[in-house]
Amino acid sequence: GQNIDQPTEMTATEGAIVQINCTYQTSGFNGLFWYQQHAGEAPTFLSYNVLDGLEEKGRFSSFLSRSKGYSYLLLKELQMKDSASYLCAVRDRGGGNKLTFGTGTQLKVEL
């Protein structure tokens, strides 16, 4: 099975940098995904890591350490529109490619 932990809430200032951590335990790891979800809307794909290291995509970067069962999402130059829930999800090696989601980190960006 999967167990995914991430902080429930975070607050940051517009223009700043914020790091959202995610730890996981899994019986068979096959990739870690980050999604953004605004209230009442669908999850939107942000980033994907399957190998150790940093993946950069504009203002968003994601890091993975498989040996530590650890990932983080880094958001730079925060904007008010970045206020949302950020979901960490792990894909396992089962044939169905299912994603197991964490409970999400609600990020509030303030002036």
Next chain:
Amino acid sequence: EPEVTQTPSHQVTQMGQEVILRCVPISNHLYFYWYRQILGQKVEFLVSFYNNEISEKSEIFDDQFSVERPDGSNFTLKIRSTKLEDSAMYFCASSDWGNTEAFFGQGTRLTVV
């Protein structure tokens, strides 16, 4: 930009009734999924579908649920005899390969009264 579309956006049904939630995945995608999210809770996997058959299902996906790809474009989730606890947002998703990201539709909010 291609997107996953779901209908209806909101459905209200009486307990015990059957509902069918509809999805049109992105056209060249091969893997299809249903997830649900109860209000205030995390997104939960229900089922994945590939090559016209279920490839994996969760313990939530019991005999009350079924999926179908009736034609080349639609993918449906049927819930028989709905219960109050089935009230949730239901998301359809698709991916072109199993190893790539899944794209989510906007969801159907199901309310069972």
